[in-house]
Amino acid sequence: MAMNTQGRPTAPTTPETSAPETFTGNRALQIEEALLFEIGRNDVTGVDFDDPAPFTERLGKHARKSSIDLPGLSEPEAMRHYVRLSQKNYSIDSGLYPLGSCTMKHNPRINEKMARLPGLGDIHPLQPLSTVQGAVELMAELGRWLLEMTGMTSVALSPKAGAHGELCGMMAIKAAVRAKGENRNIVLVPESAHGTNPATAAAIGFKVVTVPARPDGTVDPEAVKALLSPEVAAIMLTNPNTCGLFERDVVEIAAAVHAAGAFFYCDGANFNAIVGKAKVGELGVDAMHINLHKTFSTPHGGGGPGAGPVVFSERLSAFAPLPFIRVEADGPVLVENESELQAGETPFGRMVAFHGQMGMFVRALSYMLSHGADGLQQASEDAVLNANYVRAGLRDLMSQPSGDRTCMHEVLFDDTFLDGTGVTTLDFAKAMIDEGYHPMTMYFPLVVHGAMLIEPTESESKASLDLFVATLRDLVMKAKSGDVERFHQAPLYAPRRRLDETRAARSPKLKWEKPEPWSEAAE
Amino acid sequence: MRFLPHSDTDRQAMLASIGVASVDDLFTDIPADLRVHGLDLPKAASEISVERTLGRLAARNMPASSVPFFVGAGAYKHHVPATVDHLIQRSEFLTSYTPYQPEITQGTLQVLFEFQTQVAHLTGMDVANASMYDGSTATAEAVLMAHRVTKRKKAILSGGLHPHYRAVVESLSDMAGDVVAALPADPTSTEDILATIDKDTSCVVVQSPSVYGHLIDLAPIAAKAHEVGALLVAVVTEIVSLGLVESPGAQGADIVVGEGQSIGNPLTFGGPYVGLFATRQKYVRQMPGRLCGETVDAEGRRGFVLTLSTREQHIRRDKATSNICTNSGLCALAFTIHMTLLGEAGLVRLARINHANAVRLADSLSELPGVSLLNDSFFNEFTLRLPGDAAAIVEGLAAKGVLAGVPVSRLEPGKPELANLLIVASTEVNTDEDRAALVAALREVL
Amino acid sequence: MTTYFTKDHEWIRIDGDLATVGITDYAQSQLGDVVYCELPEVGATLTKGGEAAVVESVKAASDVFSPVSGVVQEVNAALTDEPAKINEAPESDGWFFKIVLSDSGELAELFDEAAYKAFVEAL
Structure with missing residues (x-):
């Protein structure tokens, strides 16, 4: 067979550390939110309309006979539901988002x-x-x-x-x-x-x-x-x-x-x-x-x-x-x-x-009008400057697949520096989550083993990059000092721990299904 | 430059840390003779100045909300609740990437799971994906998927399919070496599509309501397709219709694709919109696009991840089911929030208002001398035969401040037999005054 | 019954004209959790070294090649619902398909168990 071993572990091991449970399952600002289908009702709506005056339908024989089953929420319920969901997301507005190749730069509101x-x-x-x-x-x-x-x-x-x-x-x-x-x-x-x-x-x-x-x-x-x-x-x-x-x-x-x-x-x-x-x-x-x-x-x-x-x-x-x-x-x-x-x-x-x-x-x-010819050129230069600044800050501790050389807007590391630590690229990325960072692009490009591709973009200040570099340096030192368990357990502080991707793929559940009455009773 | 944080002092300090003298030293991989020194473009502009420039361009257009508006044919003017636009502009939704790190993107993932469920329920199908670019590209992808499933290469396109959709399918099929049999434009809904289905047919693509507004009985087409081992691809460009009209799934469709713009998304001159794609469970591994699935985390709590990714380009490369990567995440979010606000009760009522407005308008317009209605059945859109060139009449009405509809010649140019046809749509945004204004204006120009 | 192995980590167990094919324990350990597999159609004609099946983990899809030429007589349909069998019992319950050999001479080019073991250890 053509052995494709990009299949890094996709099912988490049972955690050893977990926070004490609350009645709601909430953890302060991290609030659990049910699915729309569990809280909505088919006869509730958050949009008011006037009824049309009486008229004769022209749908022929095509009128709907089956029910749709689309639960609705009133406006305050909908607002809260989606605000709570939004709070489970990382975003460029809330932090450095160093996904290589993806260019997560500031999105001007103008x-x-x-x-x-x-x-x-x-x-x-x-x-x-x-x-x-x-x-x-x-x-x-x-x-x-x-x-x-x-x-x-x-x-x-x-x-x-x-x-x-x-x-x-x-x-x-x-x-x-x-x-x-x-x-x-x-x-x-x-x-x-x-x-x-x-x-x-x-x-x-x-x-x-x-x-x-x-x-x-x-x-x-x-x-x-x-x-x-x-x-x-x-x-x-x-x-x-x-x-x-x-x-x-x-x-x-x-x-x-x-x-x-x-x-x-x-x-x-x-x-x-x-x-x-x-x-x-x-x-x-x-x-x-x-x-x-x-x-x-x-x-x-x-x-x-x-x-x-x-x-x-x-x-x-x-x-x-x-x-x-x-x-x-x-x-x-x-x-x-x-x-x-x-x-x-x-x-x-x-x-x-x-x-x-x-x-x-x-x-x-x-965006183009705002930057102008001068600003666009400066943005490219700053993007390249920032990537090289990150490279300079990490080159003594992390390994680059082709040696330390000037890069463009993103800097690529491989996992050689983790050899013998028991920490993988995946573990390293998940530990970054606990530090409040979105991980870099990992395992891409495929030609580099355990690739970590960091693109800071021109939107980051020097102070932001200094803290990012210091954080990664600290994580490298921890990995090398044998503090492996924190990496295997990570993330501990995110809205979810590692998710079981194997289970998701083996028996796909791609939409909400009404629980069977007997299974409710069994629980 | 307000978007760039560095001061020159910062830059100098950073260059020193890197160990180079100037920023040019970071670009030495670009051959010196190819390096650009300055672009022939304006310099940076303040926010006020940008607003002025774009505001001037905007002012030269006629917004739908400023006039009596009856333009449809694949994109529809609906009211979008203020809550929708507020929520989609939340930073955490707007400025997040594809949810590749599920621990910190459960918000996007749960929304996608809700979206997939809503789309599956609306279309009457087993599974839906996390969206495509728009209805037209979703249709082309559906045809490719049907070819994979049936291992055949011939698609039959109904003459009621939106001509742009037809062109998108034809362009891709031509390049891929597949066969397309497109039936002639069918403004009267009289084509005999059953007669064209044979054992080489991979799929039959039928739009209902058709681009001319006719509601199509899909069940016999599905039956005939299944008889010869072909699939029925149903296309819905006005998704609000599914509030009143029987779902394609209940009529036997194998793949349902649609344009989701009507729910939650503004007209924006044609994009971005949101393509819907749903199918039967047995075909799920042949689907294009991202799929979100339910699972649990290491503590056993419910969570969501992108799944069945081995279908996709980033893993399967040249053997992927599609080359699609980015989809229409934010438009799908707008769709989901709007649909949640509506709920079944709201959607059905919205659909009734649309239908009622269209019925009244059709009745009023077809009373005008020389004007005839081509539809026996319709939802919120219908086709009229006018006593003159529809494009010229529409221009005349626009000059009077009424946007009356889409002349069929805009979509099917160079066909004299279609030149007098006008596709007219009416939604909940139209008032009695709007209708009266169109009727009066049309009476004047005829 | 004799079992042969390929350098691509398939195994083939011979029972007269009929042979059973699967992937080795080493292969499954390298792939990680198998979540899906795509089997050939019964009656399909396979050629030695040609693509016969696809085995998928969450993040990768790998082609399985046929160790010999022949016609597929039976496939292990149970794998569709229980792909985990490929991880749990790759060289027994996790078999992929049975094939009627068209040229038993092709077997001479394959590893025997000892040679495969040595091959894997050298990797």
């Missing part, structure tokens, strides 16, 4: 305020274009900023998230390959890549071939050249890469890829490190998605929504999907349908209904 302006938040995607010219202009302006920052030729704004942007970019590449009358079905993906890269390529029928990484996690141009052939459609490369390093040989790789007649897709997840420092268009990139929810601070919202506009080089611009903005002499035009196309516009199709994540466009543009 962005939220702007997105809620009725002229931006309360307009319909299909109302007459004459009534939404401000929205079209905003999209054009966002596109202008993205193109200037990347040095690319055109932009597709509609993809809904990073992975969706990847799909858009790879679909454009497939369309371009077809347009040349070629039959290329291989996509090269470095082994350090995000899982979305191979998943995206495979989703549209490409065969994925893995490019081995050099010991420092970067891609060797010779390894790429050895794999290039008339069968290769593209390479998908993350730059800066998932180890937090800028791919120094990117230009050579791009040249080799182009010489072989293939395209260069860049995963822009880490674009935030190089805004105002390098333009991907000058590196030879043909398509790159930009995670507005990473680089441009639109909120992550507990897992989305994101937004993943894709910028294209001259070679791919014609294939950008509908809808797109065409900038004409008397202003921008939103092109929605094939019937509106001009010569040289050959879109591959459509990624989504409507025009993309307008709410995120507003927030991202608000």
Whole structure:
């Protein structure tokens, strides 16, 4: 079998330490909260409506016969229920959130305020274009900023998230390959890549071939050249890469890829490190998605929504999907349908209904306008400065997979420094929770054993980083001094101890089920 | 720069700790000749200035709440209670990441568990995932999933499917090498979809209410699909309809996908919205997207985790069920809170008001000379045949300050037989005055 | 009955033309808690070294390869409900599938028990 041992322990051992029990199960501000389905009632509502005047239904034979079973809560109950739930979450507003590759930076509230302006938040995607010219202009302006920052030729704004942007970019590449009358079905993906890269390529029928990484996690141009052939459609490369390093040989790789007649897709997840420092268009990139929810601070919202506009080089611009903005002499035009196309516009199709994540466009543009060219460059520099500052503070105690070297916006450690301590990366991460920190990204990238990827972002002050570094130093010392049990037990102070993921996966319980009467009696 | 905490003194001290002289020394991996020195963009702006700039752009648009508003076709203007927007802006929800560390993200996880349960109940299905990007991408994913389940590659799309949804499915299928048989636009709901289902069919994709507003009897389509080993994918773009209309699950659907925008989420020119995805228990391992499941912690207390992750890209890479990573967490939260405030009683009443308003509007409009209603049955949306070009009429009405609906030509351009058709939606936000204004304005321009 | 092993940690127990296949105790110990497994279809034709099944822990999915070529005659359906058997009894109750060998000559390329033991110890 292909032994994949990423399966770190996923079922907790019985704890030795636990706090004395309270009657409610609450622990002061940590309040237990039942499920909606346990406290709600189907005949309670928190929204008042006037009854409609009598009318004759026109539902034909389609009226609902089955009950829905949707419990409701009054407004005060709903408020308390969801406020209590919110209090069980860590957030960037409450603390440093060093998730590598995820870019948990400050989310300015001016962005939220702007997105809620009725002229931006309360307009319909299909109302007459004459009534939404401000929205079209905003999209054009966002596109202008993205193109200037990347040095690319055109932009597709509609993809809904990073992975969706990847799909858009790879679909454009497939369309371009077809347009040349070629039959290329291989996509090269470095082994350090995000899982979305191979998943995206495979989703549209490409065969994925893995490019081995050099010991420092970067891609060797010779390894790429050895794999290039008339069968290769593209390479998908993350730059800066998932180890937090800028791919120094990117230009050579791009040249080799182009010489072989293939395209260069860049995963822009880490674009935030190089805004105002390098333009991907000058590196030879043909398509790159930009995670507005990473680089441009639109909120992550507990897992989305994101937004993943894709910028294209001259070679791919014609294939950008509908809808797109065409900038004409008397202003921008939103092109929605094939019937509106001009010569040289050959879109591959459509990624989504409507025009993309307008709410995120507003927030991202608000962030860009606030920073300006100078602030965007400063943000990149501070992000890189902060990551290197963390590296400098930990380099004597924690191990880096390719030695101590300058990193970009995130610094990568492996678990060598924990050898012989009995503490794993997972234990170390959970101990950080007890110290009031969200853990770093762990066990990614897969090419590094027990990886810990720390991205502090530019939002952290020196004082915040000093305390973070001191905390990690203390944890390392504790691990090395044999104080293993605290790590195995951690977290002790979070709303929950370690959760039994094995149980969740072996017998999945994916929705609330009414308890059987007999089982209630049995308890 | 108000978002950046460092003073220059801080920066100098930090560079000294790192052991480099200047920040440029941290960027030496970027080849010198490729380093950028300045972007051709404006300089940093104060908050007041940003508000002015974006406020000017906003002022050039016509908000739905400022006029009599009847635009639908896949996105709907509903009232969202103030509580919803307050709660989703709580820091702990708004600025949290995907719940990969369940000990400190139980809030998000429990919400997802509630969301999955609500969606399963609404659609009449066994399981729902933690959301997709929107209804259109959920539909494309449903088709891919049907291909995996049936090991066939041909999807049949009803002519009542939203044309944008059709285009999204066609684009992805074209790239993946799959077959799509899309029936012609069906504004009168007279297509014979049963005749098209054969033993090569992987799935039949049917929207109800259709984009033209017709309610579709899904049961016979499900029966015919099952007879040949195909799946029925039911699409619901107006989720409020499920308050009054029989659920797709009760009619035999195998996968139900939907657009959840109507509950809790503003129009925002098309996004972000929230895709709903539900299916039968037996297909759960073929589902795309995140799933939240119940378990216990080390002390035996109930808790929630993301589960069945081996389906997903971060583990399965090129063998994943989908490439989706980020979904629509915050929009799903808004959906869940709004649905909780409504409850079954509130949802049913909301649906009745929508239906009542649409019935009244349809009756009034179809009395106008030359105007005919194409629907026998509908929920809160219907299609009219006008005595002239619908797009031109809609422009004329917009000039009078009434947003009347979606001309079918906006979605199906270049088809003269559809040029006079108008899709009109009416929800709880419409008043008697709004209806009167539309009727009067339309009478004037016809 | 003779049992052979592969360098990929599958075992195969021979009973005439029929052979039972599973993963080794070493393999299950490396995978951690198994939560699910995907078995081949009865009647499927497998080739030696080809993908035959998938075994999943919470955070990983691993392909199980067929040690020999042949046709699947039976699968251990009990594993669907009780994947824990793969951890508890990998080399008995936790078997994956039974296969009718198409070429018993392929067995010569596999480890015997002693050779597999030495192979694992050297890892």
